[in-house]
Amino acid sequence: MVIECVPNISEGRRPEIVAAMADVIRAVDGVHLLDHSSDASHNRSVFTLAGDAAGVERAVLALFERAVADVDLQTHRGEHPRMGAVDVVPFVPIEGVTMAECVALARKVGAAVADRFKVPVYLYEEASSHPGRKNLEDIRRGEFEGLAAKMATEGWAPDFGPAAPHPSAGATAIGARMALIAYNINLATDRLDVAKKIAAAIRQSSGGYRFVKAMGIPLEARGIVQVSMNLTNYEKTPIFRVFETVKREAARYGVAVLESEIVGLVPSAALGAAAEFYLQIAGFKADQVLENKLRSSESEV
């Protein structure tokens, strides 16, 4: 079982504090710290870890302990909206685990956080318990400074924990979501209007694919334009379908696709699905991938 977890912490300016948090995660059994990065202007750090349910749970609780002790939102300043010392904790199913199991894990960890640290917890995305509390932006609106007032209004009692913010650590959104793929397609043109039109054609907000966020931007140093995207559910809106649609829309303007790029990590299954599509592979099973077979064999031991 592989669950990815990407906690966002409201601390990006004190490297020694961030390094101590990374060390705390590394010391936990059953989980691996894959990456972490900090942004000083956002005053925020993002950790990427992966492991089984018990491992990521232990890591998140250990990280909470450090963050609640070391981060004080009363004095925190930064560009990125935030409401908690540990701001957001998404659990992401990668392999051998269902979304339902990640939702259950979000609830379990949320209850434990509230119990141990007296931090109120809102469940979000797939773990959300209220229709109006699915999107992170809605939960976080008003930020830490507006949190006490917001929590006192109807419909904003947290899913777990006290009915008021933790004095220094605020509140935390804990949830489950699909892996997000940062995917860009570069066009062999400098016509920004073409990139913007294509972005509008494929993104959900203007009538396109449900799990695509997109914008058209110039890559000025290269003299070309890019359709810059987030794919928020690669199973339901797969990479290959987005690619083929962008290519077709670009052709309508006489523009070719120069190349595409994946920024950061991508689940193996998202690439495998593209291979299956283009090669027209019938009846393929995930455990035919040698590495998957090997991993499932390891976990049986």
Added chain:
Amino acid sequence: MVIECVPNISEGRRPEIVAAMADVIRAVDGVHLLDHSSDASHNRSVFTLAGDAAGVERAVLALFERAVADVDLQTHRGEHPRMGAVDVVPFVPIEGVTMAECVALARKVGAAVADRFKVPVYLYEEASSHPGRKNLEDIRRGEFEGLAAKMATEGWAPDFGPAAPHPSAGATAIGARMALIAYNINLATDRLDVAKKIAAAIRQSSGGYRFVKAMGIPLEARGIVQVSMNLTNYEKTPIFRVFETVKREAARYGVAVLESEIVGLVPSAALGAAAEFYLQIAGFKADQVLENKLRSSESEV
């Protein structure tokens, strides 16, 4: 590091003997038995295991110990050509390991086998030390029954071990090769001549791609034909290039590709290469695949 190893054992009729061999492999640290299958008419079993260099070495030596004790080629009968109780042992680089390292492992295991079991060893494929002893078929020609005479002729002294066959266990070919992919493309026609012409166009033996073996066969129950292939080096002759060529050649006869199929295991990288090709992904690195990143992180611990 992941090395695949696919020992072929000349025993496929006594299930209890094969099961005991499987148990011996399962008991070895650092290696996992992914699959094993036996064929009674061939009187032969194929084990698929994977692990690091030390793990697969231990497993192969443990398997030799059982096979030399339990298999007697003097009384062995079966359809498949064979020259040893342990007939063939290929090491296959899968991830985080080079072909050169697999060649070195083949030499090390070959020397150990000769030393411990007094079985002569021929190195083959990438590990071969003689130009005329690269192909398994050439080494095995004459089989067990002709082995003593063959070994006495010039150019057939083994790479390791005694100059004559082991009385009951014969000789063994140990080598290194790329992972082999069994890949078939089904055509939306019953015209066998089309499948045969396409197979001839793409296979090395008649002028096609270097690492393709192919034949055209009928799938009578479905009323269609198939181009049935082995891809013997998916890095140098990738799946997508073979697929596109077959599709183009079929179109020349007015025939469409119905579907393709992968039989058995395929390395993740072979599918990833197809995704990169069709999606025109630039600058992609293997450690952007989340599972690869996770595995490399695990091995650092």
